[in-house]
Amino acid sequence: MSMPNPTDPQPTDPAPTDPRAWKAPESQADLDRIVESRLAREREKYKGYDELKAKAEKWDQLEDEKKTPSEKAIEEARATASGETAAKYDQRIASSEVKAVAATLGFLDPADALTVLGSDIPKKDDDIDTDELKKRVEKLAQDKPYLVKEPSRTPRTRPQPRPGEKQQDTTGKPGTGKAAAALRQLGANRRSN
Structure with missing residues (x-):
């Protein structure tokens, strides 16, 4: 074994941050x-x-x-203008959002949704609450269904012929329908007379 060097730092009591040295208060x-x-x-x-x-x-x-009175007036005008500008753009964003949701839901005129809902902008954490706007437009579509287009209906189709029945030609080419056949017959009768 080697002898400890007297110049080496000697171990001291464990530091208070040492987890092994921590001791819970007794009282x-x-x-x-x-x-x-x-x-x-x-x-x-x-x-x-x-x-x-x-x-x-x-x-x-x-x-x-x-500050001079003019500097104070300038600062006040800037604060007022910035507030008005923020309100103006909030209104524009909200109206665009309402129109987009209304168009998605099939409103006849998306601007009608904006007119009916008014200018009340729901806010959440100083931002426009788009989820709330969407809920309001959806509720409007349910409450006033006449503002929304009727769902498109599938066009009626011709019934299929039963087995053994003569099928009509519906290709749409000129001279292939019943009317065209009747006209050809009429023309042939006139020529023979």
């Missing part, structure tokens, strides 16, 4: 002490936050006071 007082020490460390991190927040608010107030 409520021990747990309270542990939690309180952790809270104190966190409070120390954010010690000057309230003071910093107050300074930032004061700075914003001073910057606001420095």
Whole structure:
């Protein structure tokens, strides 16, 4: 065996983060002490936050006071315009969505769905709730079926002839039907007379 080198670091007590060294608190007082020490460390991190927040608010107030009335008016106009623009485009998106769903469901005029539903735009997390719009259009189609096209019906077909019956020629070529045969007969009778 080799001799330990005196310059090598000597093992110490296990670190508190070592899972083998962790020991559950034995009493409520021990747990309270542990939690309180952790809270104190966190409070120390954010010690000057309230003071910093107050300074930032004061700075914003001073910057606001420095602005001329025209700068304030410009900022207010920009905020108003951006809100109006967002509302305008939300309305356009909602109307396009309603028209698309209405066309898919077979409305005679998809714009009718938009007119009947009105301008109330359902929102979800500051976005247009397209699922809710779709539900509203589907409900409108059920409540007012006269706005929707009737489902297309299959065209009537001619009955098939029974076995042994003479089948009519339905190829659609000129001169092959009963009327054409009757005209040929009439022409032949006139020529012979």
